Amino acid sequence: MSRGSVPPVGPPTGPPGDDTGCTVLHVDMDAFYASVSLLTRPELRGLPVIVGGGGTRGVVLSATYEARVHGVHSAMPMMRARRMCPQAVVVAPDHDAYARASHGVMEVFRSITPLVEPISLDEAFLDVRGAARRLGTPQQIGEHIRATIEDEQGITCSVGVASTKFVAKLASARCKPDGLLVVPADDVVAFLHPLPVGALWGVGGKTEDVLRGLGLHTVGDIAHTPVATLERALGPAAGKHLSALSWGRDERSVVPHEPDKSIGAENTFGTDVDDPAVIARELLRLSERTAARLRASEQVGRTVSIKVRFADFTTITRAKTLGEPTDVGRVVYDTAMALYEALGLERARIRLVGVRVEGISDAADAPHQLLLGEKEHGWRDAEQAVDRAARRFGAGVVRPATLVDPSGTAGNPPRRAQ
């Protein structure tokens, strides 16, 4: 834990190690997917375990710390991970279990404060400003959360406590696994400046290269570089942003739920595909899935976009904005198909296709000028009937005929109705 020897700028001054004004918590589960998977496989505790897709083209979703010491990390291609750590046990992901565990931890957060901003299944920001009277200092609240989650969910987490989101996030990363770190307001600059530039949120591999080209290696280096230089190298938005972050300035507040901006689905084929019929069938499946999710969330979208990734990994997108927003799978599919056909690809080898709907709004306040007898109306009714059947009998019981595979072998990946 870091300690602040100088009183903070704000109101009441506390003792050293002071969390006064540090009302933002970032809570991050340790090796979440792996930890949850171990709950049902306790015999694997203490062993290197990798969670990842079974296919030939998967990546590592998560790995236990025993596997990480061998260099395995998430997003690494499975093939490579297995080579690095052949003794590791590979387990398939169990998304239902992750969703349940996630729900459990989010409930713990919401019992502390309504100001919870989930970032993903396994991490969230909390603004605990209003919880002090009831639950104590931010640090005490953090320890309470850690104990509760370990107790109720059987997994550990790390908590960063700071005055801004971004410093809280770096703090939780710094004390991982199973730790808690307070960065007092007065210590922020000293905490940040020795860190490598890649630690900053928004600095990935490419930006790191650019910064290295400028001779900038640490956050302190960025802080002492004129904003104009950063803007020239990285663009105005990123330049200003990084400069602010390097001094610990981060105005973003904790916001409970941001509405979705887009909803989509994509699939990487087990092996590259050049058969237009297979592509079309996949676009249909992805369109149906996307539209079903729109309907389930009572939303509609105005723009349909497709993504095509070729065998050499180059990727293109094409988009079309509709006259009025939709949640109808058939409309999404027809648009996606038209976009695909307009590419004029002649048996190109394709690795991935995706469908996405953007410009999302609530179905309730969408302009809805369905005329009687309009073709779309029929599709919408049919799809809503399918939704009802799916709710009663399970997803996949009713599907377009072209997606029903009599042999159970075609399709990519094969999915059986039943």
Place this chain on the structure above:
DNA sequence: TCTGGGGTCCTTTTGCCC
């Protein structure tokens, strides 16, 4: 070493209207 799937945000280009 051969790269998932879900997203967000930013930048640049393009087409349109006035």
Place this chain on the structure above:
DNA sequence: TCTGGGGCAAAAGGACCC
């Protein structure tokens, strides 16, 4: 009528995050 340019929205690409 031609041209320039501002303003805008859509499209396309790319970087990044978990």
